Amino acid sequence: MKRRDRDEQPPRRVNRWLGGAHAVEETLRSKPQTVQELWVEHEAKSPAIAQAIRLARATGIRIQFMARKAIDRALNGGRHQGMAIKVLEEPGQGFDAFLKILSDQEKPGLVLVALDQIQDPHNLGAIARSAANLGAAGLIIPERRSSPLSAVAVQASAGAIQKLKVFKVVNLAQALERCKQAGFWIYGADAGGRAVWDAALNFPLVLVIGSEGCGMRPLIQSSCDELVKIPQSSGGVESLNASCAASVLLYEIARQAAGVRNK
Numbered sequence: 001m002k003r004r005d006r007d008e009q010p011p012r013r014v015n016r017w018l019g020g021a022h023a024v025e026e027t028l029r030s031k032p033q034t035v036q037e038l039w040v041e042h043e044a045k046s047p048a049i050a051q052a053i054r055l056a057r058a059t060g061i062r063i064q065f066m067a068r069k070a071i072d073r074a075l076n077g078g079r080h081q082g083m084a085i086k087v088l089e090e091p092g093q094g095f096d097a098f099l100k101i102l103s104d105q106e107k108p109g110l111v112l113v114a115l116d117q118i119q120d121p122h123n124l125g126a127i128a129r130s131a132a133n134l135g136a137a138g139l140i141i142p143e144r145r146s147s148p149l150s151a152v153a154v155q156a157s158a159g160a161i162q163k164l165k166v167f168k169v170v171n172l173a174q175a176l177e178r179c180k181q182a183g184f185w186i187y188g189a190d191a192g193g194r195a196v197w198d199a200a201l202n203f204p205l206v207l208v209i210g211s212e213g214c215g216m217r218p219l220i221q222s223s224c225d226e227l228v229k230i231p232q233s234s235g236g237v238e239s240l241n242a243s244c245a246a247s248v249l250l251y252e253i254a255r256q257a258a259g260v261r262n263k
Helices: 021-030 047-058 068-074 095-101 121-133 151-156 172-181 218-222 242-261
Strands: 014-019 035-041 062-066 083-089 111-115 138-142 165-169 185-195 205-209 226-229
Touching (some): 014 021, 014 151, 021 035, 021 083, 021 151, 035 047, 111 172, 111 242, 121 151, 172 185, 172 205, 172 218, 185 242, 205 242
Parallel strands (some): 035 062, 111 138, 138 165
Antiparallel strands (some): 014 083
């Protein structure tokens, strides 16, 4: 029997509830095939609820009108704005398979974001939101010591994470090495690096964002081709948090990627 590659997580089905207007709407738009049913708070009315009902009806998703307490229980007390969806997510494309079928035509300007032990689901969601809005294709997340792709993370991303490919890997350093073999350049966010707007970035690329407290682990940092930083005012605080830093770096990457795509 062939052994499964160590840097790729065995595929698993995930069954969970998501709540909140943005998370519900983006999931109904981007992944309607994963939605089993929509719960709407009885007698609750809002433009967002009306839109969710229209989207669900358009794709034949079951709609149930429930008491607020029932929705509260389904989401373990999480914020829901009067609506929630039950989602069954099938295993997505594996990371190795993604790299294997990636064509040369798809590589110019292609950006992935690797998260080295980002454990706060709000940071994960905020980074995903910036990644989706600034043109990144997906996230690479270590299986251990990282925030799960939870309802909190989906809500924090305003549903944007549903538009991204999300790859869970066992060994991030090995995954980055595979990216290099596939022609990617690896850039790590680090205060000791080169100012990002002084760097002539090469594509396709992976941007690595380190953990909230410690930054990148030494092994991950040594996997990078170059370290980049955001120059800061002398009157500022010590550093930006992970999600803020990711947003600024992704903006500069998107600016340079646009030039590559337009050549």
